[in-house]
Amino acid sequence: xxxxxxxxxxxxxxxxxxxxxxxxxxxxxxFAENPSCGDRVRVSxxxxxxxxxxxxxxxxxxxxxxMSSADILAEDIIGKTPExxxxxIETFLAVLRGELDVDELDAFGDAVAFKGVARLPVRVKxxxxxxxxxxxxxxxxDRPQENSKS
Numbered sequence: 001x002x003x004x005x006x007x008x009x010x011x012x013x014x015x016x017x018x019x020x021x022x023x024x025x026x027x028x029x030x031f032a033e034n035p036s037c038g039d040r041v042r043v044s045x046x047x048x049x050x051x052x053x054x055x056x057x058x059x060x061x062x063x064x065x066x067m068s069s070a071d072i073l074a075e076d077i078i079g080k081t082p083e084x085x086x087x088x089i090e091t092f093l094a095v096l097r098g099e100l101d102v103d104e105l106d107a108f109g110d111a112v113a114f115k116g117v118a119r120l121p122v123r124v125k126x127x128x129x130x131x132x133x134x135x136x137x138x139x140x141x142d143r144p145q146e147n148s149k150s
Contacts (some may be wrong), residue, residue, distance in 0.1 A: 012113035017064040022074030024057040031060060032133035034125050039066040043133040045077070045085075045141060053077050053085055058130055065114075065123050070130035072110045082138050089131050089138075096124045 029042040039062030048054030056074035077085040092111060094100045095118050102115040117127045
């Protein structure tokens with residue numbers, strides 16, 4: 001069965017690829033890489049004084065799926081607590097892995113556009129790349145707090 005919203009989803013992905021809002025030049029952060037296609041992305045997450053994510057950005061190179069996914073990720077996590085962002089990211093990745101129904105993405109912002117990608121195993125790694133990098137960044141934010149408690 002064909003998805004009646006496929007064209008809308010493609011347009012959302014295309015718009016985030018051509019006009020990313022959160023792409024910045026980032027220094028000193030490691031790249032997450034997809035060795036099967038050469039996509040590379042790094043994600044920066046900053047917390048505000050209230051403990052919520054005040055800023056998110058990405059840079060890198062890759063296909064429209066990986067770069068638009070990075071832009072959408074940044075848009076979706078700003079304003080959330082690290083715990084809320086982690087849950088959002090883990091849900092997104094679980095959908096891509098086929099562990100949750102793609103309709104879970106209906107509650108997401110523009111990330112709903114990846115419903116079709118979740119059905120294309122060859123493109124899942126592209127869509128997941130920035131989200132996995134963001135989990136690593138959240139882990140690095142959490143580590144200093146854990147270490148200061150010792």
